Amino acid sequence: MxxxxxxxxxxxxxxxxxxxxxxxxxxxxxxxxxxxxxxxxxxxxxxxxxxxxxxxxxxxxxxxxxxxxxxxxxxxxxxxxxxxxxxxxxxxxxxxxxxxxxxxxxxxxxxxxxxxxxxxxxxxxxxxxxxxxxxxxxxxxxxxxxxxxxxxxxxxxxxxxxxxxxxxxxxxxxxxxxxxxxxxxxxxxxxxxxxxxxxxxxxxxxxxxxxxxPVTTVDPYTMFPQLLVGSRGDTVRSLQRLLNTLEAGIGVDGIYGSQTTAAVSAFQRAQKLTVTGKVDDATWQALLPELASGAKGEGVRVLQTHLQLKGGSVAITGSFDAATDKALRAFQQLHRIEGSGHSSYATWARLLG
Known part of the structure; x- marks a missing residue:
């Protein structure tokens, strides 16, 4: 007791x-x-x-x-x-x-x-x-x-x-x-x-x-990074590489300077876009390639570079192979983008941004 x-x-x-x-x-x-x-x-x-x-x-x-x-x-x-x-x-x-x-x-x-x-x-x-x-x-x-x-x-x-x-x-x-x-x-x-x-x-x-x-809608007109004089980094470097596929002949240093401005202005003029020397949404859409399995070239290298920067397991070969397809689909799934297996505007926007 x-x-x-x-x-x-x-x-x-x-x-x-x-x-x-x-x-x-x-x-x-x-x-x-x-x-x-x-x-x-x-x-x-x-x-x-x-x-x-x-x-x-x-x-x-x-x-x-x-x-x-x-x-x-x-x-x-x-x-x-x-x-x-x-x-x-x-x-x-x-x-x-x-x-x-x-x-x-x-x-x-x-x-x-x-x-x-x-x-x-x-x-x-x-x-x-x-x-x-x-x-x-x-x-x-x-x-x-x-x-x-x-x-x-x-x-x-x-x-x-x-x-x-x-x-x-x-x-x-x-x-x-x-x-x-x-x-x-x-x-x-x-x-x-x-x-x-x-x-x-x-x-x-x-x-x-x-x-x-079920899938997050990404508006390509608003999701791309806006680049201008003074911008730096991997996205600027990729911009320069893509411009060089059009024979811009500029240095690939990741620095948005006078050469890059002139090349962007020339591209905008050729595409009948508003010439600003700045990379806006319309400029990105005119410049970026839509890539899928079997594609080859510098555009694929840029895609593979940014997949790698985002943690993807992919080699930079310039060839859109099975490993690239797998890495791209994994990235699209992770970011709730429709898993089309091709580099849509929504995919590019998330990769570059």
Missing amino acids: KRWLKLAAVAVVLAVVAVPMLQRQQEAAGSTASDFIAKLVKDAQQTEREFGIPASVTIGMAALETGWGRSSMTGQVTADGVVYDVNTLFNIKCTSTVSPFQTGCVPIRTAEYRSDGTKYYIVDEFRTYASWLDSTRDFARLLTTLTRYAPAFQYVDYPDQFVTEVRKGGYATDPKYSELVISIMRSHNLYQYNLRGQGPGYPEGMDPNGPTP
Whole structure:
């Protein structure tokens, strides 16, 4: 009897201790969310003024992406012994096109997965910012400049539908992404921060779940990297190689200088495109070859180079062989592009971007 009484007494003590501990954990979680919202709300509202994206959407998506600001990428990161002020809320990768809002790039080692499930590591570079405000502005710039997200801006008065359209545009592959963001917006009443009082709910007749297409639609008119004087890297090098197949006769150094500008202008003139000397979507589409099994030449080498850069197991031979076909289909499957086995515009866009 005494033993049972002692056990009961211990249980009571543990229960008494556990309740305040649970309360403290809940309060800490609530405090983290409250602090994050308080820190971000003015920037989200400023972004709404400039770009029209409801503040509740910016805060909700940033909360999900960063774990309420717990991600180290929201502040300083040390890489290769160098301290970077990253200040990113959306982890946008660096490309050949430099955003007017970024301060630079930070190299981050990340895990990728092949189609067979095996893991490998690559070093990706992510945009860095002077502040969270510039991060939200760059996020807004992404949504407003890619036409696959254009349908979302028909629903700036309906934040829930706005998020649904962003997800349908291919922002996230998780079909539950919009539900998670909307849950955050509702549980923390983020709608109260919208400048025009937009609340929860959907337009009449809209499906709140929003059908998820089996394949992400990639709009080739908006997904290609934009290249101009000062751009550098592998994509510029590939551009130079492709121009040389048309007897441009320029150096292949990965630097977009005066020679490359002149060659691009000449190509645009020959194709009856607007002559800007910059590589835009229309220029990419006129220049890029559509390749399939059996193709040979420099275009195939460029394709194999970028498949290899993305982690594909393929040799650079200039011949579209079975290994190239396998690597291409694996890349298309990984990026939810229709597995056609040929280098469609959507495939090129993801490879070059």
